[in-house]
Amino acid sequence: MHRILARQTLSPNVTRLDVHAPRIAQIRQAGQFVIVHLAENAERIPLTIADSNPETGAISLVIQAVGKSTHELVGLNIGDSIRDVAGPLGHPTEMIAAGHALCIGGGVGTAVVHPIAQGLHQRGVRVTSVIGGRSREWVIFERELQRYGQVVVCTDDGSYGRKGFVTDAAKEILAADKVDMVYAVGPVPMMRAVANLTRGLGVRTIVSLNPVMIDGTGMCGGCRVSLGGETRFACVDGPEFDGHLVNFDELQDRLSTYREFEQRSIACAAGTCRMEKNTSSPA
Amino acid sequence: MSARITTKQRMQITRQAMPEQAAAARAANFLEVNLGLPERLALLEADRCLQCKDPRCMQGCPVGVNIPKFIDLLTAGKIAEAAQSLLCDNALPAVTGRVCPQETQCEAVCVRAAKGLPVGVGYLERYVADWARDHRDQLPQVRPQPTGKKVAIVGSGPAGLTAAGELARRGHDVTIYEALHKPGGVLVYGIPEFRLPKKIVAQEVERLTAAGVKIECNVVIGRTYTIPELQEKFDAIFIANGAGLPVFMNVPGENYKGVYSANEYLTRINLMAAYDFPRSDTPVLNGQRVAVVGGGNVAMDAVRTAKRLGAQAAMIVYRRTHDELPARAEEVHHAEHEGVKFEFLTAPVEVIGNDKRWVTGMKCQKMKLGEPDSSGRRRPEVIPGSEFVLDCDVVVVAIGTRANPLLTATCPDLKLNKWGNIVADENGQTSIPGVFAGGDIVRGAATVILAMGDGKKSAQAIDTYLAGIPKPAGLTMAA
Incomplete structure (x- = not known):
């Protein structure tokens, strides 16, 4: 326990x-x-x-x-x-040993960016963080990330920090400053947008994936993702991958597999659905 | 052997049938299919054993159970002694009595099989083992003298549990590390309830913990601790972490929603109780037409599970024919009776999905059998122009597994073969002194009983190895 x-x-x-x-x-x-x-x-x-x-x-x-x-x-x-x-x-983050890293976090993904920024900072890498959320109340880990370098905050509605997406702020930083590595963690559309942005600029980009997973030790294969056309298991090969090779469309699609079940599960827990009769349960 | 009954009389008894749940009823529930022989039938069946002077059945058993001895004790009315004899040879008889492929092992070489049917060794093993589970208080609790030597076992599947039982019986201090939250390995995540009730696995595990074996769940060796770290705390290590990563078909569409590895499908249902959703939180897609690719025991488990979850069509898709099915005969037989459909000489080439990427079918090719390949089985060959679409909404891929790299990647001194399996000799000795391995991580995908055989042999080798090292425990063995 x-x-x-x-x-x-x-x-x-x-x-x-x-x-x-x-x-x-x-x-x-x-x-x-x-x-x-x-x-x-x-x-x-x-x-x-x-x-x-x-x-x-x-x-x-x-x-x-x-x-x-x-x-x-x-x-x-x-x-x-x-x-x-x-x-x-999973594997520890592939860290650069020196230079400048841009750490991009969206929503709850910002929490995943935190240890990466922390580790980079400990290695002496200059860290710039760009974090975002829908509005002010959704921005997390701002203070913690400030310990490791400059933090740019973005909100979709402009209620805090810059108005706009994290990719907009990232684009400006990438244009103005030399960036050796980008780390991006957040919703799939955000990671896809960052990867698309940095691909053209030739900046290596690491993303952390959160597919459906059961055992976490390679046994079930439920967390498989396509990387440059090859199958990888997020649990044993990842969870961080080269963002330029990840098939984000497939990832997002597979993440939706159990959406209906999730809603049913929540409804049942709230008592708003009748428990289905199950004739096939063991004694 | 008593003169109560003559050999001629023994020969006249026909093999007793295993009572089982009716096919129509069991295809809709997860209760055990085989009900077990009642006492009267078990004793009749036991009387069929001729008590051969040179019992071939024992040589056919990977864990070397003294089969004539426990059967003789059973017929003599000494069931507690029969149980003791059996448990001394086999740490998990209630498991093997249910899942062993007896027809290719002990029963295959039974002299009675020459003329008629072999003695139902598996049925009798199960009978005695189940008695032992219910009458643990009637079995003597032998507490061995502690040796002070510590052994770590990686994995609580059949190989690990067997080795643990053997080593504990010899007085060694055994700790099992299990990656999942429940002990049993494939016995709990893989083999379904209707073939091996989880309660039985739990009781077998409990018997081991009562004998002093410690089990720590949620410890992933290769991540939480490495083998070199374990070497600092233990005098010997037995690695039995199982098969590992599922193999996929590598065909287009395999990542559509509705395609599972057999490991994922069975783990959701067995370990995570997805059949009981929403009472249990883990869901599984209940296919109406489920196609299971493969012909082994795992494929049979998956397809029979699909049937029980309400699939209107539960299908085996196999590229050879009925005669080449690697599954245990009883499983195939049970599947047939439960209404499983078999698409033989059929090989998938593509999974087809709709615009929302849900599985709607599988494009397949018809095959024919050609010349035998290196495995001795006739090689399936494609019949050109034979492509067709098999309608299905769930696909379960049960075509095998490959070695899990988690442990081996963090133990560079451990010698592996080209497939990533650990290289071990017949006693389980690996390239590192004091480190032994067995089961699927050495063999690739095999059976419960072969893994148990490895566990037993390795335990004996570990015992010998421990006898040769200085007494004080906890000494560092790292070279």
Whole structure:
């Protein structure tokens, strides 16, 4: 069992949980994730580790409530426990050793950008972050990222920072400054737009993918993505890939596989749907 | 052997049929198909064993169960002793009694098979093992003298559990590391409830933990700890982390929504209980027409599962014929009775989807059998111009797995073959002293019982290895 040590609401549906997982807190590296399994009947959910504290044994997970299982996770309070946390999984971020990195985060993806910026900063790389959200309340990790370099904030509605998309701000920075590597994490359309932008400029771009995943150890193949026409498993080969090679259309499509199920699951949890009779359950 | 019954009388008894759920009923539920022999039939079946002086059945058993001995004890009314004898040879008899391909092992070489049907060794093993599960208090608890030697086992599947049982019985301090949240490996994520109830796996695991075996779930070796890190804490290591990555067909359309690997399909349903959605949170696409590609045990498990989830058509698509199906005979037989359709001599060339990228069918080619290939099986050859579309809304790919790189990539001294499987000798010894390996990570995809055989042999080799190293535990073995 893994106790919740701290809890913080970052946005209307984004919550940060600090979870006790001492071994993972000790060895995790930027870019790695854990699989979280709240209870017996819950889903296994992959979550990127946003931060850790080896002294308290805490790992920080930033969770956007989307399906029933994520809603239950964000509903946890200090002292509650998560049944299973496995990791750290996936490859650590490919970091440049020197130069200038542009870190772009959209929405909850900003939490994933955080350890990357942190790691780059520790290596002495100059970091510029561009982060965004729909409006002011959706902008997260701004203060944390400011520790590692300049932060440009964008909101879709202009309620905070610049009005517009993160790609607009990124485009200006790429035009004005030499950038050695771009790291982009956020919704699929955002990562696709960044990859399209940097492809033309010839700037290597790393994206972190979050496909449907079950075991996280390579066993199920549900997280397969197409990379330059070849199949890769996000859990063992990723989760970070060369953004210029990722088939984002396919990724977005596969992410929609269980949308109807998610809605049914939420409705049932809220008591607004009748539990379906299931004749095929074991005794 | 008692003179209660003559050989002639034994020969006159015909093989007892395994009672099973009626096909129509079981095709709509996940309850176990085989119900187990009742006492009377089990004792009758046991009397069919001729108690050969040179029992060939034992040589046919990968874990070397003393088959005539436990059957003889059973016929003599000493079931507790029969159970003890069986458990001494086989750490998981309730599992093997259900999932072993007896027809190619012990029963294949039974002398009674020469004239008629072999002794139902699997049925009797299951009978005795189930008795043992229900009467644990009647079995002596032998507590071995602790040796002070520590062994780490990677993976709690059939190989790992077997090795754990053997090593614990010899007094070693055993810790199993399991990557998933529940112990059992393929026994819980792969093999369906109707063939191997999860309760039975849980009880077998519990018997091992009661014997002192420690199991730590959610530990991914290669990530949470590496093999070199384990070497610092343990005197020996047995790697049995299983098959790993599913192989896909590499045809267009394979990433459409509705295409699963058999591992994903079965894991969703078995481990994550997707059959019980929305009570269970993990969903699975309930296909109306499910095409399962492949002809092995995993394919049979997947297609029979699809049937139980309500598929109107549950189909096996296999490029050879019925005679070449690698699956266990009973599984094929059960699938046929449950209404599974078999598309033989058929090979997929493309998965077809609609404009929303949902699977709507699979373009296939008809095949014919040509000359035998290196495996001795006749090679399937394409019949030109034979393409057709098989309508389906879910495709399950069950054509095998390849080695998982997670562990091996973080242990550079471990010698691998060209497919990424760990190289180990017949005793499981790898290229690193004190590190042994067995099961699918060595063999590629094989069976539960072969993995168990590896676990048993490796445990014996580990025991010998441990006897040769100095007593104080916890010493560093890194070279």
